[in-house]
Amino acid sequence: MVLGGTTADAYGSASDALLSRNGLGEDNLISNASLALGKGGDYADIYLKSSMVESWAIESGEVKRGSFGIDQGFGVRAVRGEQSVLATSQRIDFPSVRQACNVVAGPLGAQASNGNAVVRMNQATPIYYGFDDPVAAIDSSEKTALLEAIDNAARRYDARVVEVMASLTVSRDIVFIARHDGYCGSDIRPLSRLDVMVQVMQNGRRESASRTIGGRGNLGGLTQQAIRELAAEAVDAALSKLDAQAAPAGTMTVVIGPGWNGVLLHEAVGHGLEGDFNRRGASAFAGRIGQRVAAPGVTIVDDGTVVGSRGSVNIDDEGTPGQCTTLIEDGILTGYMQDTLNARLAGVASTGNGRRESYDVLPMPRMTNTYMRSGGVDPDEIIASVKRGIYVAHLGGGQVDITSGRFVFSASEAFLIDNGKLTTPVKGATVLGDGPESLKRVKLIGNDLRIDTAAGVCGKGGQSVPVGVGQPTLRIDEMTVGGTA
Amino acid sequence: MAKIVGNINDWKGELERTIELTLSCAKRAGAHSAIARLNDSDEISVSVRAGEPTEQTMRRTSHLQLTLYGANRQASVSSSDFSPKAIEALVDRGMKIVDIAAEDPYVGLPDSTDYATEIVDLDLDHPWSLSIQDATDVARRAEDEALSTSPYVLQTEGATLSSHRLRQCLATSDGFLQTQASTSHFISCTPIAIKDGCKEIDRWWSVMVHPEDLMSPQDIGRIAADRAVSRLGARKISTRSCPVLFEPLAAAALVRDFVAATTARPLYTNASYLAGALDSQCFAPHVSVTDDPFVRRGQGSRSYDDIGIALRRRSIVENGFLRGYFLGLYGARRLGLPVSEHGSGPTNLTVSSALTRDEDDFDRMLWHLGTGLVVSGLTGQGVNLMTGDFSRAAHGFWVENGVIQYPVAGITVASNLQRMFKALQAIGRDTLTQQGVTTGSWLVDDMRIGGV
Numbered sequence: 001m002v003l004g005g006t007t008a009d010a011y012g013s014a015s016d017a018l019l020s021r022n023g024l025g026e027d028n029l030i031s032n033a034s035l036a037l038g039k040g041g042d043y044a045d046i047y048l049k050s051s052m053v054e055s056w057a058i059e060s061g062e063v064k065r066g067s068f069g070i071d072q073g074f075g076v077r078a079v080r081g082e083q084s085v086l087a088t089s090q091r092i093d094f095p096s097v098r099q100a101c102n103v104v105a106g107p108l109g110a111q112a113s114n115g116n117a118v119v120r121m122n123q124a125t126p127i128y129y130g131f132d133d134p135v136a137a138i139d140s141s142e143k144t145a146l147l148e149a150i151d152n153a154a155r156r157y158d159a160r161v162v163e164v165m166a167s168l169t170v171s172r173d174i175v176f177i178a179r180h181d182g183y184c185g186s187d188i189r190p191l192s193r194l195d196v197m198v199q200v201m202q203n204g205r206r207e208s209a210s211r212t213i214g215g216r217g218n219l220g221g222l223t224q225q226a227i228r229e230l231a232a233e234a235v236d237a238a239l240s241k242l243d244a245q246a247a248p249a250g251t252m253t254v255v256i257g258p259g260w261n262g263v264l265l266h267e268a269v270g271h272g273l274e275g276d277f278n279r280r281g282a283s284a285f286a287g288r289i290g291q292r293v294a295a296p297g298v299t300i301v302d303d304g305t306v307v308g309s310r311g312s313v314n315i316d317d318e319g320t321p322g323q324c325t326t327l328i329e330d331g332i333l334t335g336y337m338q339d340t341l342n343a344r345l346a347g348v349a350s351t352g353n354g355r356r357e358s359y360d361v362l363p364m365p366r367m368t369n370t371y372m373r374s375g376g377v378d379p380d381e382i383i384a385s386v387k388r389g390i391y392v393a394h395l396g397g398g399q400v401d402i403t404s405g406r407f408v409f410s411a412s413e414a415f416l417i418d419n420g421k422l423t424t425p426v427k428g429a430t431v432l433g434d435g436p437e438s439l440k441r442v443k444l445i446g447n448d449l450r451i452d453t454a455a456g457v458c459g460k461g462g463q464s465v466p467v468g469v470g471q472p473t474l475r476i477d478e479m480t481v482g483g484t485a
Numbered sequence: 486m487a488k489i490v491g492n493i494n495d496w497k498g499e500l501e502r503t504i505e506l507t508l509s510c511a512k513r514a515g516a517h518s519a520i521a522r523l524n525d526s527d528e529i530s531v532s533v534r535a536g537e538p539t540e541q542t543m544r545r546t547s548h549l550q551l552t553l554y555g556a557n558r559q560a561s562v563s564s565s566d567f568s569p570k571a572i573e574a575l576v577d578r579g580m581k582i583v584d585i586a587a588e589d590p591y592v593g594l595p596d597s598t599d600y601a602t603e604i605v606d607l608d609l610d611h612p613w614s615l616s617i618q619d620a621t622d623v624a625r626r627a628e629d630e631a632l633s634t635s636p637y638v639l640q641t642e643g644a645t646l647s648s649h650r651l652r653q654c655l656a657t658s659d660g661f662l663q664t665q666a667s668t669s670h671f672i673s674c675t676p677i678a679i680k681d682g683c684k685e686i687d688r689w690w691s692v693m694v695h696p697e698d699l700m701s702p703q704d705i706g707r708i709a710a711d712r713a714v715s716r717l718g719a720r721k722i723s724t725r726s727c728p729v730l731f732e733p734l735a736a737a738a739l740v741r742d743f744v745a746a747t748t749a750r751p752l753y754t755n756a757s758y759l760a761g762a763l764d765s766q767c768f769a770p771h772v773s774v775t776d777d778p779f780v781r782r783g784q785g786s787r788s789y790d791d792i793g794i795a796l797r798r799r800s801i802v803e804n805g806f807l808r809g810y811f812l813g814l815y816g817a818r819r820l821g822l823p824v825s826e827h828g829s830g831p832t833n834l835t836v837s838s839a840l841t842r843d844e845d846d847f848d849r850m851l852w853h854l855g856t857g858l859v860v861s862g863l864t865g866q867g868v869n870l871m872t873g874d875f876s877r878a879a880h881g882f883w884v885e886n887g888v889i890q891y892p893v894a895g896i897t898v899a900s901n902l903q904r905m906f907k908a909l910q911a912i913g914r915d916t917l918t919q920q921g922v923t924t925g926s927w928l929v930d931d932m933r934i935g936g937v
Contacts, residue, residue, distance in 0.1 A: 059754065062587035062588075062589070063585070063586065063587050064558075064559070064586055064587050064588075064589040064592075065559070065561075065586070066560050066561075066582035066585065066586050067560065067561040067562065067563075067582070068560075068561075068562045068563075068575075068578050068579065068582060069562060069563035069564065070563075070564050070565070070566065070571075070575070071548070071563075071564070071565045072565060072566065073546070073565065081537075082534070082537060082539050083537065083538050083539055083540075083541070084539065084540050084541070085540075085541045085542075086540070086541070086542040086543070086544075087542075087543045087544075088542070088543070088544045088545065088546070089545055090545070090546060090547060090565045090566075103543060107538070107541055107617060140581065140582065140585050141585060144585060162755075163754055163755065163756075165754065199754070199755065199756065199871075206755060206871055206872075207871070207872075208756065208871055247876070247899075249724050249897065249899060249933050249934065249935035249936075250724035250935055250936070250937075251724070251936075251937055280534070280640070280642065281640060282640070282642050282677055282684075282686070284684065360542075360544050360546060361542070362540055362542065396866055396867070397865070397866040398865065398866075399864045399865050399866070399878075401686065401864065403642075403677055403684045403685060403686035404683075404684060404685055404686070404719075404894065406864075406878070406894060406895055408864050408865035408867075408877070408878035408897075409865065410865055410866050410867040410876070427869075427872070427874055428867065428869065428872075428874035428875070428876045428899060429876065430865055430867040430876040430877060430878060430897045430899070430935070432865075432878045432895060432896070432897055432935070434895065480721070480895060480896065480897060480935050480936065480937075481897070481935055482867070482876045482877070482878070482896075482897020482898065482899045482933075482934075482935035483876060483899055483933065483935065484874075484876070484899045484900060484901070484933045485933075
């Protein structure tokens with residue numbers, strides 16, 4: 001990943017792209033935010049965003065599909081107590097902003113414009129990703145060449161590869177936030193993602209596997225070596241599935257490999273520790289701060305400051321700087337993730353987790369990069385410790401019911417463990433657990449933490465945001481495994 | 486802004502002017518041909534929790550999508566800025582993509598004879614003149630009912646009403662131009678049931694084109710509460726194989742897996758287990774699936790597909806045989822199949838069985854099940870379309886001799902879609918229409934349960 005730029009550059013570019021170009025200034029945005037606040041409001045902000053995305057895909061050896069899109073608009077939000085009112089528009093100009101502010105002030109009571117707001121600029125803070133533009137950083141023919149290189153590498157690696165589908169998506173979001181309290185902040189968010197899916201065939205049987213790399217930056221620095229490794233990993237995974245047997249069903253010990261598989265923690269505990277569900281008492285973790293919710297040794301954080309990761313935030317979508325929040329420390333529940341609304345109602349500070357998919361929806365407490373810290377056990381020893389169980393090498397997606405705490409994930413690549421050794425690959429294994437219970441059954445924690453900075457997309461309330469996940473190798477006893485054998 | 490009302494003439498001209506500007510700009514830039522789609526939507530959405538308003542959103546969004554064609558080359562571009570300068574820049578960007586893209590003989594406009602010429606009035610535009618206050622009151626009625634249905638429902642995750650109007654204009658450079666409006670109104674309620682330290686959440690909702698077709702907020706609140714309460718005290722069952730009855734909502738999820746496997750891209754990339762399966766048996770011989778784009782006020786209803794090709798009623802599965810795919814123009818050309826036989830996506834699907842009898846309501850289906858599992862909800866993403874392997878988490882009820890014994894959760898159900906569809910024993914008369922799928926409950930003879 002290539003990082004670049006300074007916060008001062010970013011503020012200037014964002015201000016130019018979203019404000020000056022549209023005849024707006026910081027002072028009139030802040031006075032409008034005050035207008036939106038009305039008489040009885042607690043908080044109001046105006047969120048402006050402009051996005052650009054370019055994407056290319058290769059299939060059957062040819063780059064036939066390319067697309068490009070731009071979108072921009074703003075949302076005005078006023079909050080009182082638990083009530084949020086949002087009005088949005090794609091036309092960014094003074095009359096539209098003024099009209100939207102009047103609309104949201106209505107439900108919150110009579111208006112009282114505050115003309116005394118002071119503009120405070122976003123100060124130089126540490127930055128966790130640069131401000132370069134991955135759409136412009138490499139030109140379109142280089143982007144298509146990258147896909148051709150992936151396709152080539154996969155086909156050369158093994159003759160059983162019958163199809164390679166790869167896509168490159170690069171985007172840049174520019175956001176500007178003005179609040180009723182005089183705060184103005186901005187961020188420029190580059191994002192790159194390269195997905196490769198390979199299909200292999202042997203004796204008429206087909207299987208596939210996929211891998212992803214990327215993060216907040218551009219992929220201009222990607223080496224041929226890295227491309228070959230990515231392709232090889234995907235092909236090896238697909239080939240191993242050709243010999244896969246049906247997965248067993250029942251309760252058993254599960255060992256979960258590091259990195260992307262941290263999506264397990266995202267589902268098992270992450271969502272359950274978001275401030276909104278806990279304030280409302282809807283989460284299985286509500287009211288349990290200070291209690292043991294996981295085995296000793298289990299420490300889980302939500303960290304918006306991982307350099308270059310797709311879940312990282314220099315500032316969140318309410319202007320709060322990104323930070324690292326400890327959720328579970330040595331097995332004890334220590335914190336929730338908060339946006340400003342839920343933090344205020346809970347009487348705590350925002351943890352920099354106020355995120356929104358775009359200008360036309362309300363922010364919510366959302367994860368950034370959620371991972372478990374390393375333990376001290378060698379991963380090979382963890383596998384060797386299991387008499388009979390399943391080793392999950394790579395997960396598909398997961399889902400959680402935060403109220404009951406039950407979560408599920410699909411093991412897209414898995415192996416049986418027999419007498420401490422990996423044996424037959426198995427297919428179609430779904431693993432299911434209860435968040436607060438299964439973390440207490442964590443028996444061994446590897447010393448091999450890896451964070452996946454490339455692939456996570458988290459859905460909540462109809463909104464998708466990019467996230468990072470990570471974990472070391474973990475052994476969890478008594479998980480429910482769903483297969484056909 | 487709080488009211489969504491309008492006369493078609495107020496906006497039609499404006500949308501069509503933008504579309505015409507875009508297409509003429511594409512022509513000037515040297516595009517062989519082009520398709521432009523403009524979606525312009527208004528939405529209000531309100532939520533209440535504990536009787537108080539929580540979220541109120543008023544949203545207006547417009548998106549222009551443009552597909553540009555060179556000689557057998559294609560680019561897709563989109564924008565929310567319709568100023569002439571922005572459109573020109575967008576077209577310019579698209580033409581640069583056209584220059585780089587590899588040749589693809591299957592791209593391009595349809596034959597002019599394939600365009601829809603008769604546009605049926607499907608009665609799809611029914612704006613709801615509803616103030617934010619009125620909308621909030623309707624949502625509140627759903628929540629109130631949920632809270633008063635059972636002493637175990639002490640809180641909810643809210644009740645929501647949203648009302649949406651979409652204006653769409655579709656035009657191609659060879660003269661197809663259609664503009665129409667449609668509406669969609671939605672009420673939902675999400676209660677939490679609590680008993681002995683256990684919490685269970687569930688949800689019910691209604692989505693309709695016309696507000697007067699919506700289920701009453703009280704009915705939605707009551708059904709949602711009943712569903713949440715019925716899940717209290719859920720147990721796991723032991724690992725076993727047994728027959729499974731999928732409630733209509735869960736059966737509809739299986740229908741969507743079937744649709745995903747009969748869609749163009751997985752078919753032409755051999756990523757679907759149904760690739761090359763046209764006219765072979767894919768369901769039990771008593772099962773049929775039809776697709777009808779012309780249902781008045783239907784959620785999926787439309788006269789033409791996303792490229793302007795006329796749609797028609799058709800049989801997708803006939804006595805268990807696969808008779809149709811969901812391909813669209815590009816997919817049909819790529820698979821060498823006639824365009825007219827293969828619409829772009831499902832409109833209003835109905836699943837039926839020749840074995841279904843008048844008396845086959847849900848209770849009768851429990852009797853057909855005998856001893857086994859009722860699945861009322863599925864979670865997770867354990868469906869492999871390439872192989873049909875199916876393994877998902879489930880919750881529902883354990884049934885013995887046709888009588889529900891207790892709620893079940895924390896288990897998995899697994900099989901293979903090919904097997905499940907061919908082993909479909911019966912379909913109930915307890916039909917439900919949600920998101921363009923109409924089906925009763927499905928009885929599958931034998932699935933593997935992962936439990937204790």
